[in-house]
Amino acid sequence: MAVAIRIENVSKAYRLGELDRSLFLHDWMRKLRGEKEEVDRADPKTFWALRDVNFDVQEGDVVGLLGRNGAGKSTLLKLISQITAPTEGAIKLRGRAASLLEVGTGFHPELTGRDNIFVNGAILGMTKREIAGKFDEIVEFSGIENFIDTPVKRYSVGMRVRLAFSIAAQLETEILILDEVLAVGDAAFQQKCLGRISNISRSGRTVLFVSHDVAAVEALCTRGIVLDQGRVGFDGSQTEAIEFYSSLRGGGTQSLESRPDRKGSGEVRVRAIELRDGAGTSVSVGRVGKPLEVVLHFARSADAQLSPVGVELTVTTHLGAPVFFHASWLEAKEFQKLPEEGEFICRFPELALPAGHYQIGYRLMFRAMRKREAVDALPDAAELHVEAGDFFGTGKLPPPKSGVCLVRGSWTMEGAKS
Amino acid sequence: MIQPSGGMFEVPLGEIWRYRDLVWMLAVRSVSTSYKQTVLGPFWYILQPLMVTAVFSFLFGRMAQFQSDRIPHYLFYMGGLVPWNFFSETVTKNSNIFVENSQIFSKVYFPRFCMPLAVVLSNMIPTLVQFGLFLAGLAFYLLKDNEWTNPSWLIVFTPLVFVQLAALALGVGCIVSAMSRRFRDLTYGVRVGLQLLMFGSAIVFPLTRIAPENRWLFFLNPVVPPIEFFRLAFVGRSLVEPWHLAMSAGISFGLLLIGLIMFHRADRNAMDTV
Numbered sequence: 001m002a003v004a005i006r007i008e009n010v011s012k013a014y015r016l017g018e019l020d021r022s023l024f025l026h027d028w029m030r031k032l033r034g035e036k037e038e039v040d041r042a043d044p045k046t047f048w049a050l051r052d053v054n055f056d057v058q059e060g061d062v063v064g065l066l067g068r069n070g071a072g073k074s075t076l077l078k079l080i081s082q083i084t085a086p087t088e089g090a091i092k093l094r095g096r097a098a099s100l101l102e103v104g105t106g107f108h109p110e111l112t113g114r115d116n117i118f119v120n121g122a123i124l125g126m127t128k129r130e131i132a133g134k135f136d137e138i139v140e141f142s143g144i145e146n147f148i149d150t151p152v153k154r155y156s157v158g159m160r161v162r163l164a165f166s167i168a169a170q171l172e173t174e175i176l177i178l179d180e181v182l183a184v185g186d187a188a189f190q191q192k193c194l195g196r197i198s199n200i201s202r203s204g205r206t207v208l209f210v211s212h213d214v215a216a217v218e219a220l221c222t223r224g225i226v227l228d229q230g231r232v233g234f235d236g237s238q239t240e241a242i243e244f245y246s247s248l249r250g251g252g253t254q255s256l257e258s259r260p261d262r263k264g265s266g267e268v269r270v271r272a273i274e275l276r277d278g279a280g281t282s283v284s285v286g287r288v289g290k291p292l293e294v295v296l297h298f299a300r301s302a303d304a305q306l307s308p309v310g311v312e313l314t315v316t317t318h319l320g321a322p323v324f325f326h327a328s329w330l331e332a333k334e335f336q337k338l339p340e341e342g343e344f345i346c347r348f349p350e351l352a353l354p355a356g357h358y359q360i361g362y363r364l365m366f367r368a369m370r371k372r373e374a375v376d377a378l379p380d381a382a383e384l385h386v387e388a389g390d391f392f393g394t395g396k397l398p399p400p401k402s403g404v405c406l407v408r409g410s411w412t413m414e415g416a417k418s
Numbered sequence: 419m420i421q422p423s424g425g426m427f428e429v430p431l432g433e434i435w436r437y438r439d440l441v442w443m444l445a446v447r448s449v450s451t452s453y454k455q456t457v458l459g460p461f462w463y464i465l466q467p468l469m470v471t472a473v474f475s476f477l478f479g480r481m482a483q484f485q486s487d488r489i490p491h492y493l494f495y496m497g498g499l500v501p502w503n504f505f506s507e508t509v510t511k512n513s514n515i516f517v518e519n520s521q522i523f524s525k526v527y528f529p530r531f532c533m534p535l536a537v538v539l540s541n542m543i544p545t546l547v548q549f550g551l552f553l554a555g556l557a558f559y560l561l562k563d564n565e566w567t568n569p570s571w572l573i574v575f576t577p578l579v580f581v582q583l584a585a586l587a588l589g590v591g592c593i594v595s596a597m598s599r600r601f602r603d604l605t606y607g608v609r610v611g612l613q614l615l616m617f618g619s620a621i622v623f624p625l626t627r628i629a630p631e632n633r634w635l636f637f638l639n640p641v642v643p644p645i646e647f648f649r650l651a652f653v654g655r656s657l658v659e660p661w662h663l664a665m666s667a668g669i670s671f672g673l674l675l676i677g678l679i680m681f682h683r684a685d686r687n688a689m690d691t692v
Contacts, residue, residue: 014690078689082527085686099526106522110451119447122440123528 002094004175004206005057005080010089012050012075016260047260049075050086051230057208057223059094059174062201064221064238065210066245069359069380070259071227073210074179080208081177095174098124100165109153113144113163116152120167134170141192142166162189169196176200179210180319194220212318212357214242229258253282253297254382264374267304268338268364272297273382286384288406289391292351296344296362298376308334309375311344312363315353315384323358323404334367351386352406354398358384430682434529444536449543463544464551467503471495478622488566489624489653490559496552497649498621504545505583505641506612511537512591513608516599516688523689530685531678534591538584545580556652568654576651579644586640586670592677596684619645625657633657640666640673 050072057063067073079086081099106123107116117138121131131138139145142162144155152160168176178197197220201207211217217224217238224241226234226248234244253274256262262269277283278291286292294313312327326346328334335344361379365372388397391406398406434441453459475491489497512534516523519533559567590608598604616622619641625633636642643658643666650656 078524083524084689097527106526108447108451110454111447115447115450119440119443122437122443123522123526125437125528126439128439128443 002059003056003092004059004061004094005097005208006092007053007055007076007080008090008092010050010053010076010079010086010091011048012072012079012084013087014047014049014260016045016047048230050079050227053089053227053230053232055225055232055235057206059206060201060204061223062197062207062209062221064217064224064241065208065227066214066217066224066241067227067233068248068383070229070261072230073227075230076227077177077179077208077210080175093175096125097175097177098168098171098173099177100124100168100179107152107160107164110151112151113139113148113155117163117167120164121170124168124171125173126171130172138163138166138170141169141196143189158189165193169193169200173205175206175208177208180212214245218242256378256381259378259381262376262378264364264376265366266301267306267375268298268300268309269376270296270298270362270364270378270381273360273362274343275382275384284385286351286353286386288353288355288386288389288397289350290389292348294346294348294360296346297341298338298344298364299341300338302340306366306375307336307338308367309338310334310365310367311346312365313346314361314363314379316359316361316380317404318357318359318383320359320380321404323353329365350391351389352391353386354400354403354406355386355388358386360384430529434531434535437529437532440528441532441535441539444532445539448536448540452540460547463547467496467499467548467551470499474499474622489649489655490555490564490567492555493552493559493567493653494624494649495622496548496555497652498619498645500545500548500552501579501583501645501648502616502619502621502641503548504541504580505587506616507544508538508541508584508587509591509594509612510609511541512588513594513598514602514605515591515595516684517595517602517605520689530688531592531681534588534595534681537591538588542580552652566653566655569652570650570654572647572651576648579648582644582667582670583641585674586666589670589673589675589677592681593673596677596680599684599688615639615641621645624655637662637665640669642666 053072053076065073065076077099078084080091080093081097083099106120108119111119117135118128118131121134121138122128126134139148142159142165144159144163147155147159152163155163194216197207197209201220201222207220209217209221221238224234224236224238224245225232226241226245228234228248233248234241253272255272256269257271274295274297275283275286276293276295277287278293280293296311310327310329310333312325312329314325315323317323326348328344328346359380360382361377362381363377364375366375367373391397392408453462456462458465471492474495478495515530515533515537523530556567556569560569594604594608618636618639620628620636625636625642625646628636637658643662646656646658647663650658
């Protein structure tokens with residue numbers, strides 16, 4: 001079989017931190033001297049999102065790309081879909097590639113669904129005639145016939161997503177790149193998408209699929225690649241890849257030392273996030289209905305004298321939709337006189353979340369109650385996997401995807417009073 | 419093939435051609451959405467130049483006594499404003515293309531040059547409307563037998579005026595957006611520059627008001643010859659000469675070429691720094 005995608009020694013570097021005015025002169029000096037390379041290897045501010053990545057994808061493969069947040073998945077997809085160029089190495093594609101990195105990109109809120117289908121299709125590389133030929137199929141797949149002449153701004157998020165995926169699903173490019181597209185929409189529509197993707201791959205086209213939904217990767221893909229800190233950690237069958245990916249999570253401590261994307265002044269930094277169960281044992285997953293401790297290991301730089309500090313935690317779905325928020329200042333608590341190293345611990349006596357994947361973000365705030373200056377913040381710092389547990393004391397749980405939280409309630413029946 | 423840095427002249431013209439439907443649809447989209455949820459809608463296309471012309475006629479024509487070579491004020495100012503507006507709007511919108519479209523550019527690939535092309539195309543619509551307004555005025559003065567209104571056969575070249583202005587605006591816009599993807603100062607500079615350039619482009623006064631030994635300075639400005647030609651063709655009075663036109667066309671298409679190359683080179687990594 002022919003190679004559809006060949007990734008050769010690809011690396012991608014980013015410069016960290018704010019753009020500094022002094023860089024302006026620096027840039028131009030470089031240009032005048034005729035230096036081509038834009039990356040300064042010695043500069044500690046250079047961050048390598050991808051390093052020496054090599055792999056081939058055969059035509060007709062459905063490859064699942066797995067990796068933790070910040071492992072370089074999105075960067076790799078951006079390179080393959082030509083949104084940005086690699087710093088080193090080369091990528092060869094056979095045929096056209098279409099990427100669906102975020103559904104609904106390019107929808108214009110003022111235009112109707114009908115007009116948006118045409119514009120969006122054209123953005124994805126279709127000609128007007130191709131789109132017109134597939135128009136009915138697109139509308140039918142999306143299931144929003146009744147709203148097709150309504151401006152998209154009146155659509156719900158779910159409708160937009162359905163429409164967007166329906167357009168992309170009709171693309172006839174040889175390579176299709178999907179990033180987290182399945183994560184939205186209801187269960188029935190997801191099923192429909194999965195069916196569509198497997199159809200696409202059966203027709204001999206190549207699909208590159210990124211998802212945190214391990215089950216979908218297992219079901220759809222024929223091959224799995226795990227990225228770990230910008231390098232290929234594993235390349236093989238999808239089942240083994242999933243195992244490798246799970247093992248990456250390891251114990252309950254997720255180090256944040258190498259995270260470049262944090263915000264804030266940085267006098268105090270969270271170095272790792274640890275999950276503990278009620279007994280204080282480090283765990284890799286939380287359990288529904290059981291106690292959970294989120295521990296932020298922090299280090300303070302020696303000369304920083306800031307207090308009080310407030311701590312905030314945000315738990316979001318792995319797509320970033322907020323689930324809940326907790327902060328020390330909700331209890332009117334701020335921490336004084338921070339030691340040089342220590343941990344902030346947030347105890348949840350009972351985890352009232354359905355099983356699934358979540359993300360934990362945090363923010364350290366200097367004088368949280370008044371000035372609200374961020375000292376250190378990372379919105380998707382760690383992953384929180386919640387496994388099924390006995391929340392209601394009956395061994396039963398609500399069906400999957402029937403809600404985002406668990407609420408206690410009690411049922412009674414009364415006859416009509418006469 | 420996606421490689422770190424491509425050759426200098428690798429502008430994907432064939433690819434842009436393949437995406438021509440996109441250019442068209444982006445242009446239609448921007449026209450059809452620009453006056454949504456306004457009461458007057460497309461009348462703004464007419465109102466804007468009419469009001470500016472009225473103000474110019476009053477301020478420069480009446481109060482400052484700039485005169486307009488005896489050409490009726492309406493025709494003189496509108497004749498300058500129609501091509502000028504087209505040029506300056508196109509430059510302004512194109513000088514910020516990476517920043518304005520970063521949302522979509524960072525999510526999906528298509529030849530980025532489609533965007534500036536669509537801007538040019540969509541700016542044609544208000545220009546056409548304003549041009550119609552100008553023609554209405556012209557008809558009015560012709561019917562009145564105004565002796566200073568003498569359109570000539572040169573008007574058949576009008577489309578070329580706009581082609582050249584489009585090339586120039588596209589070139590300048592692309593150069594600015596390529597240079598300002600990291601530091602945005604230039605985008606602001608362009609807005610100020612365009613305002614000043616309008617006074618250097620003989621829109622509000624006739625070139626006959628400039629001392630003959632200084633006129634060459636104005637003709638160096640590549641915007642002046644096409645606009646003056648426009649006036650010459652429709653009203654019959656201008657100092658523009660063929661070699662002015664040739665020079666400004668040369669500058670315009672030269673800048674377009676440079677702009678294309680710079681834009682394409684910037685595009686490869688633009689999304690990392692915007």
